[in-house]
Amino acid sequence: MLKTNLKAGRSFSPFFTGGKTALVQNIGGKEGDFVIASVDKDLNVLNIASGNVDMTVSGTADEVTCFAVKPDGKHLVSATRSLLLSLVDLSDGTVVRSWKAHEAPVLAMAFDKSSTLVATGSADSTIRVWDVDRGYATHLFKGHSGVISALTFFNGKSNNILLASASDDCKVRIWDLKTKKCVSVLDNHVSVVRGVAFSVDGRYLLSGGRDKILNVWEVSSGELIKTIPTYEAMESIGLVSEISRIGLEKKLGLDECSMIAYSGGEKGVIRLWNIDTGDCIATQKSETNSSYEITDVLLRPKSQDIVAVTSDHNFLFYNMLEDLTRTHQIVGYNEEIVDVCFVNPNESSLAVASNSEQIKIMDLESSNCDILYGHSNIVVCLDRSKDGMFLASGSKDHTALIWHHDSESNRFQLAGSCVGHNEAIGALAFSQKSNAFLITGSQDRTIKMWEISSLEKHLKSSKEPLKLKSSYTFQAHEKDINSIAVAPNDKIFATGSQDKTAKIWSTTDGSLVGTLKGHRRGIWSVQFSTVDQVLVTSSGDKTIKLWSMTDYTCVKTLEGHLNSVLKVSFISLGMQMVSCGSDGLVKLWNIKNNECIETFDGHEDKVWALAVKRDESLVVSGGADSKITIWEDCTAAEREEQDRETNEKVEKEQDLMNFLKKKDYKNAIILAMELDKPMRLLTLFKQLDKARLHPASATGLYSVDEVVKGLDKEQLEKLLKYIRDWNTHSKHASIAQLLLHLILNNTPSEDLFKTHRIKELLDSLLVYSERHYVHVDEMLKKSYLISYTLDRMDDLIGGAGDVEMEVSQ
Incomplete structure (x- = not known):
């Protein structure tokens, strides 16, 4: 289909x-x-x-x-x-x-436990406390000499509320809301304080920041009790909940401790600290080749999770009772999407390369996301094996990594590495018949083939990634290699380059088989048809070309994109293609007639990435606008709907014929309007007018009169349109006048004003013979429309109130 x-x-x-x-x-x-x-x-x-x-x-x-x-x-x-x-x-x-609120932007904010008061700290060095429900300020605190960097409340007994604040002046102040005074100035930090936290009983205050120390203060006296060196500049500190503290004591076999603190900062690692001893009791395992910093730390008490908010806009969930192992992750910002592909044996997930060192594995059902750390520079390209068990990634760190899907954990693990290129890897492709080899192409203009048939056996005996060796290496093009595709039979593979050519190579020894010349700019994408000996290429010259693999000639050229065509894929057993480009568009093509069937606009910038699910039910596109769009094939649903509508129409046509045969004029007229058959409807009204089964009826039949009187707005507009058209012909004008008389006598004026056909209808009525004028005059005498229909036609749709006044006078 x-x-x-x-x-x-x-x-x-x-x-x-x-x-x-x-x-x-x-x-x-x-x-x-x-x-x-x-x-x-x-x-x-x-x-x-x-x-x-x-x-x-x-x-x-x-x-x-x-x-x-x-x-x-x-x-x-x-x-x-x-x-x-x-x-x-x-x-x-x-x-x-x-x-x-302030004379400068608010940069720190905190609510008290009662949800009544909110404190705002500003770049103007002041702090205000607001009763948000009543909408007024209750306190104004001045004393800091820098930007307010952190705030926290403590709700004590007898409505005794304390507020701790920190600032760029490296001082921490404690304010008493009852007396509206500063009760303590805590001065021991030598850099910006990024976090403050009260102990559960309010006896102690914890502070920490970019000077790489945690300070513990006694609130009543303002004395410094303890200083704990952390050896990293911290952006977020705090105390874990009581439930988490008790759980950690049991898990780690600690003596009862009064407080356990957490910290996160420039090293990108979450740490837990025993405040009583000053020891680091747990450290999150650093992610491979990660370069992010932690900008904030959040707590999820119910599940005992601690969440690191990273500088690359990810949320990483670590369980405190499971040695701070990563259990969940959320991607907040994908940056520029450069490549996508479906992964897992059932293609339930999507691998995304997004102009960063990490690969995101997105679950299409739940939207949950796993993050693969391994590359030390931006990931440029992705490909998956035919069975979905392996994922390959090429990066600007000059390496390609191969990831294996672990069915038990449902996550990808690093299985092998391909090291040997001298510059960034811009394209790669797996073999198609079996997991036999991987081909990589680089900005160093060389092609390498890597044998991967031993990977599965290696994974059974070792968890360490296997360092693969290349079978052969050769220089393929004069400029960067942008795309690689392996033929379905694994005998040849194609490469596309910025040098405006695509080349066909033997997979056996890497010898050149053919060269495809014809594009006027660099080639961005190449792909083989799965059923024909055809290769498709897309280029910066805005065209798509189809090439015969028997004589390497161009057989078709498709034009339609407004800018470079960046990706193209065969679908529908090679009879159609889907493409995307720098114009931000996704296009669907029919190859037989070179026709672009449909254009889809789902992005606001270049669409770099395109992937088609194996069953072709989904097409995924990703672009420079950081957006991933999932396109669903609705062809079958549309055809079912069309078939259903056609069947319904045929059934209604048959019903109409049956009503006419039975002389059931009421139902016949209703159905004729529904089927939008004006001439059939006119014939019915003429037959009724001629037969006059009910002489006193306007149409000749009382039941039909009731049908006309009970028309809804949409049906009324449709009938008025028919009346306008019938009225232009002298043979049909009498029926038109008859129906109009019935409508105006029985339809409230406000309903008529809602129909946009009424003005043009009356315009057409006033053009015809004197006999028509008489009909119009008689017809309109019973409504207030006559006072201005003949004199001020242009005012018809506007001033119902003025007309009522005029008529009453």
Whole structure:
């Protein structure tokens, strides 16, 4: 079945581009775990369980600088660069109230446990406390001499509330909201303090920052009790919950400790600290070749997870009771999508290369994402083996890595590495008949073949990745190699290059078989047909070419893209193709007639990546706009709908014939209108008018009168259109006048004004003979339309009120 249409289904767009984040247990009364993150001017609420954005709080013209969520999850307060604070109802995302807060942007914010008070710390060095429900400021604190960097409340007994603040002046201050005074100034840090936290009983305060130390202070006296060196600049510190603390004591066999702290910073590693002893009791295992820093740390108390928010906009979940092993991850921002491919044996996941060192494995069902760390530079290209068990990735670090799908953990593990190229690897391809070899092409203009048949055997005996050796190496092109494709029989493979040529090579020894010349610019993509001896190429010259593999001549050229065609794939057993390009478009082609069947616009920038599922039910595109769009094949559904509509129409046609045979004029007229058959309808009305079964009836039959009187707005507009057309012919004008008389006598004027056909209808009525005028006059005397229909036709649709006044006078 040839495809006729693709429908844009789900899409994956950025939901976090940096800044403040929060993790809450309920949103607007809805239970669950949610991550709230900012994307430029908007705030997104992401459901961790489903991986979907449940709500977007649309912002104003300025980006969000900070926000805080009430502990009860009902409201959120956000601050923007326009110096406005907004109270947002999280049940529907509407803004309840907005007000100006400070003379400079708000950069720190915190709610107290009662969900009543919110503290805002500004770049103007001041702190304000607000009663958000009542909408007024309760406190103004001045004393810091730098930008406020951290805030936290402690709700004590007898309504005794303390507020701790930190600033760029390297000082921590404790404020008493009851006396409205600063009770302590804690001065021991030598760099910016990035976090402060009260102990559960409020006796101690923990502070830490970029000076690589954790300080423990006694709140009542303001004395420094302990200093713990962490040996890294920290961006986030805090205390784990009591439940987590007790669990860690049991897990690690610790003596009872009063506090366990967490920290994250420049080294990109989560650490847990026993405050009593000053020891690091747990350290997250560093990800391979990772270069990110931790910008924030969030707690998920119910599942004992600690979440690292990274500088490359990912959320990494580590379980505190399982030696800080990574259990879950969420990708907040994909940057530029450069390649995608379906992976896993059942193709339930999507591998994504997104202009970064990591590979994202996205589950298409749940939207959950795994992150593969291994490359030390940007990943440029991807390919998967035919059985979906292996994934290959080529990078600017001059290496290609091969990943194996572990069915037990349902995750990919590093299986082998291909080291030998002198420059970035820009293209690679697996063998098609079996997992026998991998071919890589590089910016060093060479091709290498790697034997991988021993990989599966190696994985059974060792978990260490195998260092593969190349079978042969040769220089293939004069410029960068952009694409490689292996023929279905594994005997030949094709390469496409920026030197404007595609070449065919023998897989046995790498000898040149043929050269394809014809493109005027570099070739971006090559692919073999699975059924014919044909190769397709796409180029920067905006064309797609089909080449015969028997004599290496160009047999077809397809034009239609407005810019470079970056990827092309055969579908429908080689009878169709799908392509994408720098014009941001995805196109569906019929090869037989060189026709572009449909163009799909789902991106706002270049579409670099394109992948087709094996059963061709899904097509995935990814572009420079950081968006991944999943296109669903809706051809079968459309044809079923067309067949259903055709069958219904045939049945209704038969019903109409049966009604006419039975002289059931009422149902025949209803069906004729539904089938949009104006001439059949006119014939019916003429037959009724001639027969006059009910002489006093307007149409000749009372039941038909009732049908005309009871028409809805859409049906009325359709009938008025018919009347207008019939009225232009003298043979049909009498029926038109008759029906119009019936409509105007029985349709309220306000309903007539809602029909956009009424003015043009009356225009056409006034053009004809004197006999028609008489009919019009008689017809309109019973309604107030006559007073201005003949005098002021142009005012018909506008002033019903003026007309009523005129008629009454």
